[in-house]
Amino acid sequence: MKNQRRLWLVAALLVTTLIVLAACGGQSTPPPAAPAEEEAPAEAAAPAEESVAEESADDAVTEAPGAEEAAESAVEAEEEQAEDAVASSGDAIPLSMWYHGAGNDEERVVITQIIDDFNASQDQYVVEMQDFPQNSYNESIVAGALAGNLPDIIDMDGPIMPNWAWSGYLAPLDLPEGTLDGYLPGAIGRWDDQVYSVGLWDAAVAMFARRSVLEENDIRIPTLEEPWTKDEFDAALETLQATGEFEYAFDPGMAWTGEWYPYAFSPFLQSFGGDIIDRETYLSAEGVLNGPEAVEFGEWWQSLFERGLAPGTSQDSADRDTGFIDGRYALQWNGNWAAVPALEAYGDDMLFLPAPDFGNGPTIGAASWQFGVSADSEHQEGANDFVVFALQPKYSAAFSDVLGLAPTTVEAAAMTENYAPGGPLEVFYELSKQQALIRPPTPAYLSAALVFEKALADIANGADVVTSLDAAVDEINADIDANNGYGFQ
């Protein structure tokens, strides 16, 4: 009797576990992708695939409608490709490559396409890709490096690159003369006067707004030549909040913890005249992160939350994703990867406005994911060849169509749906070109970014501005000292 009862209990538990797991599998939303990356809308996928297929007519991938089928066929094609390669040239050298985009089918189609094209273009090397979820990608690289097991081709987030180059993971790239002519500066990763990484796209941030809302409230629509000033921006926020139509006038995106904070908010600080690290010496943050300009920035930043103009650090990621599109936020500080859904929601009413000028010129962040070559690789030449091969404009355009990100050259921009002259996102390309400033290119950035994130969260939550910034400076400086200046002396 008792045994039976216990058996029943175990069976019931198992069944419930399965049900719960199944339910959770469907419901649970993963935490938002970190900001420098992008969840491409499914709708954007179909045209993108078409253009990829068109542009690489020599490829065997059959065009399939719908993202899933395309992904499947791409996988199949990849397998066939690998078999072909083995069959045709038994002695081709395998090159391993790690990529951060696991889970994004559309992105996978493009990157697989590049790899297939490269493998077909020569018979010396065969590139094999392994993809990782973005949230754990950097940890995987660090763990791989500690275990002496890095891939030949590494994909990396731009601002992290100097840290890895300094640590000796990366070999400088050997690019043919003229490869980077006309390239968006943010997509080039330089450290110690050498190029270590190059991206196929750049991300850009803009103020998402609706023309009708601004016009109704008599707010001037800013231009690249004449952006909002600090007072103008502040007054606009007060006006919008006072209408009572919005939960918040301005959504800076506090839900996106992590790299989004330094990427999206340090440009505000720079526009006030401060910075995360002193770019003259790269040895200290004293005076730039806690100087009078930085304190002024901190006080303005705190006032956004005190005055109830912006949702604070407890904003949940669902609100971040839908708040502007649902009309609950009047303005949103967001990246070009979110531009396509916004355009779909508001059409011609949708505006992408340049960053406000807080006194020291308007600034937005730059540098997204880029490719580089591992210093441990036994086949650096082959890995380098692959990176050079991938930098073709058609691939940059393909990524742009899929992910909504800015292509890296004018030539590539002309091939895209959204960034071509007259395209709806053309403005981002200009933003990247004119306002972009990369995050401080120093190995110290890795730790400084986390310190900066904490300081901004604390200030938003009402901590004393001067104390928070002082503490941040102390921690950044202690880290630089502990690393003997990270090679700057």
Next chain:
Amino acid sequence: MTTTETTIQTQSEPLSRLNDRQSESLTGWLMASPAILLLLGFLIIPFFFAFIYSFTNQRLISPNPTEFVGLTNFKRLLTVRVLRLEPVTDEASGQPVLNDEGNYTYPRVREYTRNNPDYPQYDGLQEWTYFDIGQTRWMLLAGDAVFMKSLVNTFYFAIFIIPLQGGVGLVLALLINERTRGVNIFRTIYFMPVVVSMVVVSILWSFIYDGQNGLLNNMLEVVTFGHFNPVDWLGNPSTALPAIIVMSAWQGVGFHMIIWLAGLQTISYSLYEAADIDGANTWQKFLYVTWPGLRNTAIFVFVTITMQAFGLFTQIDVMTRGGPLDSTTTVIFQAVQQGFEKQNIAYGSAISVVFFIMVLSVALIQRYLTREKAV
């Protein structure tokens, strides 16, 4: 083995018994060896490394050589000093200057802790907290204020979750210990949160706690007919940690309910019958039969909850990342932040060593308090 035994047996009786014991202990070691190897590889050796690293400037990745730095890490971690501040006085009148709200104003701490040669003992320290006694403000400065807050939060979490999770678990176990129809359904329902990943639970609860349109706020508004003002549960320093305590207890209570239930079912029914004959009421039966019978179960439950509580990490990492204003940061969260994310393995190791000593002392105290008392 059998052959040796037989050969030995032909010799003398006492020797064979000795060898029997020897081979028995060898078998014992052999059987324990997988566990010992795993413990050695994943617990003891790493701890040994952590101990050594805590005296160096080891980085996770760095081209710089590792150097021994003595107690520097521990000094930064554990330094606490008191700074006495008197209100700012007006030079002409000698009266304290009041601010707009009528409170005393105090000099800024940064005047003492940043580049002030008169106060070398305060150099580089951070503001932790303060107490006002009369006009005087006693400021506590720490080498690492965030770590001090983490310590306080960790103990706060442990002190509240141990009775909450243990107590609710016991109540639930008593409820489902009844032999009535459908009780298994309740057992299953109460146990369900345990089998859901903590990450998933944390994400779901951060939607429940949403300050604008979260389920909890909506429910409270309905129940109070709109008199309740929405609270930003995770965004408010005074409610964030309690909110996480409640969620953690909800998630973990099913597991301990099952442990309590197992304990309850070992208590012989005849004891209750005897108590009935003696005319004991329900409360007396609980106090004099059930509770003494659960003694060992209770020790197990409280020790496991304590250990889990000190290791608080996942909820923090997913829901608040230590914020707002360090109100939810914990020791383990800091160890991971420093050691892994900021790549300062040496400092993270120092935090782990302090954590180890802390947990060890708590475990020893618990062991002492729950020892078998000689009558």
